[in-house]
Amino acid sequence: MAPKRAPQCPSCRRAVLLREENPCFPFCSDRCKAIDLGRWLGGEYRIPVVNAEDDDGGAGSWSDQRNGSAPPEAPLTDA
Ligand SMILES: [Zn+2]
Secondary structure, X not given: OOOOOOOEOOOXXXXXXXXXXXXXXXXXXXXXHHHHHHHHHHHHHHHHHHHHHHOHHHHHHHHHHHHHHOOOHHHHHXX
């Protein structure tokens, strides 16, 4: 028996005002709109980034490469 016009915020599931009174429709607020957008841009797309984190071991050796590539001791001994 729920009224047909009772949209829910896709972000927080709270009741959302109708489009006429709610510039953030179909979200309840501008914040939820941003949250949902962030979920798409940050959350969903972050899944492959977690995979990249598995590659962090390689990133560690990359840091080692950086250290050996530029030894800061040479100018230090000069001074
Ligand atoms: Zn909301």
